[in-house]
């Protein structure tokens with residue numbers, strides 16, 4: 001189904017949705033996209049090596065309110081221009097794409113400032129701190145002929161593609177249910193993960209929510225219970241803090257046509273594979289239908305294969321064991337390629353916004369003890 005057919009079918013015309021600038025419009029073949037990275041903490045150690053290897057990227061500037069971090073990364077990755085504040089970064093050496101790797105609570109504000117400064121944006125999750133703010137950002141980008149995208153990049157994996165294809169081909173029969181889980185014992189380096197605007201839903205559940213909605217389609221309604229299991233935490237930057245955002249969540253989603261799915265995530269899960277997930281070889285995502293079931297092996301952001309069972313007699317088969325060039329930290333490089341070549345990525349900003357609305361609905365459901373209908377949608381099925 002084409003994007004336009006999809007929008008007609010669901011009767012949905014979100015503001016500016018049909019006017020979303022395409023990469024083709026912005027493409028400038030042969031030119032590298034000049035990238036400025038804001039936030040030089042933990043995750044920049046994954047992004048910067050990937051960005052510096054990309055043939056579509058020229059890393060031009062770094063920024064962190066802890067200037068010693070920008071300096072250290074600048075030395076390691078040979079980036080000459082370093083700034084202690086976004087105002088100076090935007091006024092400094094010109095660039096095309098802001099890569100936002102700051103604290104979750106800062107994303108909406110900094111992404112807006114970048115768009116107002118004429119930059120495209122790749123944002124770590126979440127894209128904004130609530131759905132309404134995210135919608136305003138996307139509308140702002142569209143009105144200025146700019147692009148904004150948000151993590152995660154899970155839909156880019158060959159394993160996701162295999163699962164989506166299997167569903168499209170009807171190999172599972174009538175699909176009924178799916179489950180996903182992701183957790184560990186929680187980051188120890190920064191308080192923001194546990195403060196208002198943080199939480200296990202936007203930090204961890206976001207991957208599973210993107211995978212299940214990407215596979216099964218836009219979510220119509222959400223019910224959720226979210227709790228705090230560990231009310232006080234010790235973190236490197238602030239010592240002992242009070243945990244304000246959920247560190248334990250169970251979300252049930254209604255995808256329409258009777259299809260239900262469930263995500264559980266939290267910062268209190270003992271997992272011998274740890275935060276990095278190295279060596280994980282067990283399923284974390286499962287989808288069941290009337291004629292088959294399939295399970296994704298490993299975490300959805302770092303998968304190793306898909307086990308498919310469609311026979312009453314033969315054992316399940318493992319497929320899609322080659323991860324190709326996919327790595328979870330590739331999002332910013334992939335959108336830089338889009339801006340440079342016009343190759344539209346499978347990652348879609350409306351999908352990131354939809355996931356943001358699911359997270360907000362999950363929290364409202366917990367507060368009200370109610371089933372929460374959603375307003376947003378995204379072009380689905382996602383591009384193959």
Ligand SMILES: NC(=O)c1ccc[n+]([C@@H]2O[C@H](COP(=O)([O-])OP(=O)(O)OC[C@H]3O[C@@H](n4cnc5c(N)ncnc54)[C@H](O)[C@@H]3O)[C@@H](O)[C@H]2O)c1
Nearest residue numbers: 039040041042043064065066101102103104106124125190
């Ligand atoms: N660490 C990981 O493994 C990981 C993995 C995937 C996604 N993420 C996401 O990446 C983001 C950052 O996480 P992290 O673990 O790197 O956190 P971190 O605390 O290690 O780093 C965040 C950095 O942003 C800087 N910063 C904060 N506000 C700023 C501002 N206004 N201007 C400039 N710099 C600012 C901080 O000084 C810090 O250096 C979060 O959204 C997180 O969910 C992290």
